[in-house]
Amino acid sequence: MPEGNHSTVTEFILTGFPGLHPEYxxxxxxxxxxxxxxxxxxxATILFLFATDHSLHKPMYYIILNLCACDILFSTTTLPKIISKYWFQSGTISFTACFVQMYFVHYLGTVNSFILFLMALDRYLAICHPLRYPLLLKDxxxxxxxxxAWVVAKAGPxxxxxxxxxxxxxxxxxxNxxxxxxxxxxxxxxTDRTPYGRPAFAVAMVALLGPLAFVIFSYCCIIINVLKIANSQSRLKTLSTCSAQLxxxxxxxxxxxxxxxxxxVGITFSxxxxxxxxMLYSLFPPMINPLIYCLRAKDMRESLWKKFSRSAIALVSTTSF
Known part of the structure; x- marks a missing residue:
């Protein structure tokens, strides 16, 4: 059959979790x-805080803003369809829509990896080159x-x-x-998928391992610099500035x-x-990341508390009349 002919398949069926009993x-x-x-x-809460609090307009939070947007888009790309499968027994997806979803899954995954590279770069410059940081990493x-990052990530997918x-x-x-x-x-x-699978795998590895190599390098440099600090309290304070990103x-x-x-290495899973x-490593980080920002990032935590306090005061004032 010629490679351009795919008329016999007009839609795909997503199984979700194959072994899941219908009652669940x-x-x-x-x-x-x-x-x-x-x-x-x-x-969305992080995006709202960033939009309404000018004190968060710093390089680190601009990077977090990009990560939030990427997390929202990735979850919206993947979750509604699988939710509809189990909620409305609608597991079919059209041929073209499946490829569109595939593109966005790999594209947003690549963007996410590049954004984490920027996170590591931000902390590396802030801790290892603090005097040059304002000059090197402007808004x-x-x-x-x-x-x-958003533009270059398009090529591979x-x-x-x-x-x-x-x-x-x-x-x-x-x-499956x-x-x-x-x-x-x-x-x-x-047809033999090897000529198509290997280049795609190579691109995925570059997108994953390239930023990861810099992440490892940057945090090794950060640890070395932190260990040079004599005061243990200052050492912990310096490390805390990159704990959320880490x-x-x-x-x-x-x-x-x-x-x-x-x-x-030959380890197989069902x-x-x-x-x-x-699904855990794809969907758990986007869900838990905002909690990490608010608990570990001081400026974000303070901004959220201010918004909460103002809302509480406004509610009390309204109910008192």
């Missing part, structure tokens, strides 16, 4: 909806780097979609996943590296276990 479908949809609601509410510099879309899909149309991704789709092609970076990279490493792990 309602619970699964409720949990996923709760995760989506918390993700939207938490990240305008962060804007340029952020826009560059777009190439993967362009190469995968014309493949002949003439066999099964069942994707909660959303469309490159592996899940190309595994269904009636937690976020760990939540993003550690599970992904574990899954990639496990697959290469289909359900693999999907659960992927």
């Amino acid at each position: 479908h309602g619970l699964a949809s409720a949990v996923l909806f709760f995760v989506y609601f918390l993700t939207l509410t938490g990240n 305008s510099t962060i804007h340029i780097l952020s826009v560059t 777009l190439m993967s979609v362009i190469r995968a879309y014309p493949l002949p899909y003439c066999a099964s149309n069942i994707i 996943h909660c959303y469309c991704d490159h592996i899940g789709i190309t595994m269904l092609a009636c 937690i976020i970076i760990t939540l993003y990279y550690l599970p992904r590296c574990f899954v990639y490493l496990a697959s290469n 289909a359900d276990a693999r999907i659960v792990i992927i």
